[in-house]
Amino acid sequence: MNGIHDLGGRHGLGPINPEANEPVFHEPWEGRAFGLFASTFVFAGYTVDEFRHAIENMAPADYLEHSYYEHWMSAFEALLTKRGIVTREELDAKVAQLSREAN
Amino acid sequence: MQNAHKTLPEPDPAIRVRALESLLVEKGLIDPKALDALVDSYEHKIGPRNGAKVVARAWTDPAYKQRLLEDATAAIKEFGFSGLQGEDMVVVENTPEVHNLTVCTLCSCYPWPTLGLPPVWYKAAPYRARAVSDPRGVLAEFGLELPETTEVRVWDTTAELRYLVLPERPAGTEGLSEAELEELVTRDSMIGVGQPKSP
Numbered sequence: 001m002n003g004i005h006d007l008g009g010r011h012g013l014g015p016i017n018p019e020a021n022e023p024v025f026h027e028p029w030e031g032r033a034f035g036l037f038a039s040t041f042v043f044a045g046y047t048v049d050e051f052r053h054a055i056e057n058m059a060p061a062d063y064l065e066h067s068y069y070e071h072w073m074s075a076f077e078a079l080l081t082k083r084g085i086v087t088r089e090e091l092d093a094k095v096a097q098l099s100r101e102a103n
Numbered sequence: 104m105q106n107a108h109k110t111l112p113e114p115d116p117a118i119r120v121r122a123l124e125s126l127l128v129e130k131g132l133i134d135p136k137a138l139d140a141l142v143d144s145y146e147h148k149i150g151p152r153n154g155a156k157v158v159a160r161a162w163t164d165p166a167y168k169q170r171l172l173e174d175a176t177a178a179i180k181e182f183g184f185s186g187l188q189g190e191d192m193v194v195v196e197n198t199p200e201v202h203n204l205t206v207c208t209l210c211s212c213y214p215w216p217t218l219g220l221p222p223v224w225y226k227a228a229p230y231r232a233r234a235v236s237d238p239r240g241v242l243a244e245f246g247l248e249l250p251e252t253t254e255v256r257v258w259d260t261t262a263e264l265r266y267l268v269l270p271e272r273p274a275g276t277e278g279l280s281e282a283e284l285e286e287l288v289t290r291d292s293m294i295g296v297g298q299p300k301s302p
Contacts, residue, residue, distance in 0.1 A: 008208030010232040018224045029117035035138030068226045094122035
């Protein structure tokens, strides 16, 4: 599918701006998201291709506006809810609870 | 695609990750310590210094270089570097006539065992878009100007096959040891957007 992820040859996306001495993770949450990748594969039984397909299924505007590990979060949530391992309601409730605790 | 309009909820990404991790821990599906170990491995152990060892060996050992170009996966595994996101490797050699550049236009495929996790720019839209349509312009943004006579070859990585560039050994390094040469090999030179450091 020639979706938004198929970026080769597109124009107008701006400069590359490589960062000098870039850290592996810019924020601790990126490391946790990374760790979920290998961990969730084990029990959820999805493949790398299925994982990438879930990223490619993001709404195009979301895809372009969100960072790499946010793409991963979208894929985890889509694949784990699809399998019934967690529900959208559980996720929303946990986000609400943690947001309240953070304030 | 499931929805053409924007659909993502917008919680703080840190909270979004904690929410999912907490739920999976509560359900007994993941061990936070296993996540700690993964993060530590990729922050401190698995990175471009691995690839630099491979390159320095290829610069000093012609038989190794031949093995590396013929069957990169096996030759890299001689160092113990293998596994996740490096299951099938190809090494492409830079020469005075040819410069190689690697990209993943569709996503972020990258040889983890030899280079670690990719930098943000490698995964972001501008590099993925233009590496294939304007490679010389991209190289110029990294400060690399090649002679017009040098052919630029761009390799688009897939989920199954990952590339590592074997940069040219810098001039004036005849007397250096393998360990000293290793220090000259940069991550960018193994992606193809830079050259190794000069001694």
